[in-house]
Amino acid sequence: MSVKNPTITVYTFAVFALLATSLFLPAVSAAEPTPDYNNKIPES
Secondary structure (H helix, E strand, O other): OOOHHHHHHHHHHHHHHHHHHHHHHHHHOOOOOOOHHHHOOOOO
């Protein structure tokens, strides 16, 4: 397999990398919050 235009190969890899990253971002942002730092501070 010979690569005729390496620029297209780099762009293709970049597009797939961005797509894979965008698929995993919602899973990371929806993680459970840590219970240690989410305690409610009493008013008194």
